């Protein structure tokens with residue numbers, strides 16, 4: 001959805017092909033902590049105004065060592081003001097986010113929505129990509145922005161191989177009310193089975209991402225609400241006071257995936273079609289939104305040069321622009337997750353030492369904050385304030401030339 005809207009913003013004619021968003025959005029219990037660049041993209045796509053009231057500002061991120069190791073690492077609080085920002089970003093519930101993007105796509109005259117149960121077949125020809133839906137409709141496009149998830153058939157059609165790995169972990173995602181204010185601080189408890197994270201929502205409510213071994217996570221999801229509340233309050237160690245109403249709980253198996261190329265043969269990979277990482281440090285959707293904004297830049301540049309928007313130059317530029325950003329996040333999140341799961345004493349000591357270093361050495365802390373928030377590499381135009389207007393001005397100049 002974000003890729004379709006971003007491409008339409010730079011003047012491309014887009015077919016948005018897939019199952020209708022309202023069906024999938026209805027069951028998504030997740031929230032996404034989105035950093036400032038992602039929020040600017042949502043502003044430029046014209047959906048932020050309606051999302052702000054259901055989202056909560058993120059002023060800080062606290063990390064608590066709850067691994068129960070011999071040497072407990074010190075608590076670290078990263079605050080946005082340490083790097084001269086008012087906020088890190090906002091925590092946005094996935095369901096209204098998807099719905100706002102869907103409604104914006106329906107309003108956009110450059111986007112044609114093709115509702116289908118699924119795309120069944122994709123064929124890449126030298127001059128065009130051809131997709132066939134389950135209902136038998138055939139669609140042709142110069143470029144496929146493949147946002148069809150981790151089992152992407154568009155990626156397979158382009159012959160892009162992947163490396164996948166398993167974490168033997170699952171995440172429970174839900175939201176809950178509580179009696180004490182969160183003060184705009186997201187808290188990550190680092191536990192041996194994975195992180196347990198509470199992220200602010202408006203008022204006295206928070207989103208929860210609780211990573212556990214799959215069998216334990218399944219048992220936790222199956223508990224009745226009172227049973228789950230007892231365990232949740234224990235895990236929170238009084239941080240948010242008494243726990244009130246708890247939303248629907250859903251389980252997400254965790255895995256890792258990276259593609260050997262992010263663009264090739266008229267296909268560019270967007271979101272989990274190109275990269276899947278565990279929910280640590282809130283990187284997944286932020287990366288996916290950067291993919292969407294970047295493909296818009298690549299296509300805008302090709303249109304300005306009068307080139308084929310799905311040609312090898314475009315897919316190569318896209319791959320080059322996304323590679324470092326995506327691969328550096330995959331590596332950082334993977335290392336952090338594995339140091340939690342490791343039972344080796346030297347690994348725990350190293351993690352503890354790292355936390356001490358971050359706490360006591362200001363420049364390192366600031367560098368880490370910047371690294372977590374900003375893309376590695378140039379910021380795409382639609383993530384700049386006024387980025388949509390910049391694209392529109394370029395398009396008007398080209399039209400009048």
Ligand SMILES: Cc1cc2nc3c(=O)[nH]c(=O)nc-3n(C[C@H](O)[C@H](O)[C@H](O)COP(=O)(O)OP(=O)(O)OC[C@H]3O[C@@H](n4cnc5c(N)ncnc54)[C@H](O)[C@@H]3O)c2cc1C
Nearest residue numbers: 018032033118119148149252271272279282283284285286
């Ligand atoms: C518990 C949890 C918490 C998270 N929290 C955060 C966070 O705080 N911040 C953050 O940045 N990220 C977070 N993430 C990551 C984020 O949720 C994902 O990066 C994001 O949802 C991936 O979206 P996607 O659109 O790439 O993939 P998907 O959501 O899998 O979407 C793929 C789409 O493709 C469609 N599709 C698939 N196959 C076909 C086909 N053949 N034909 C047509 N359509 C098809 C599907 O119907 C679906 O709509 C979290 C993830 C988890 C699991």
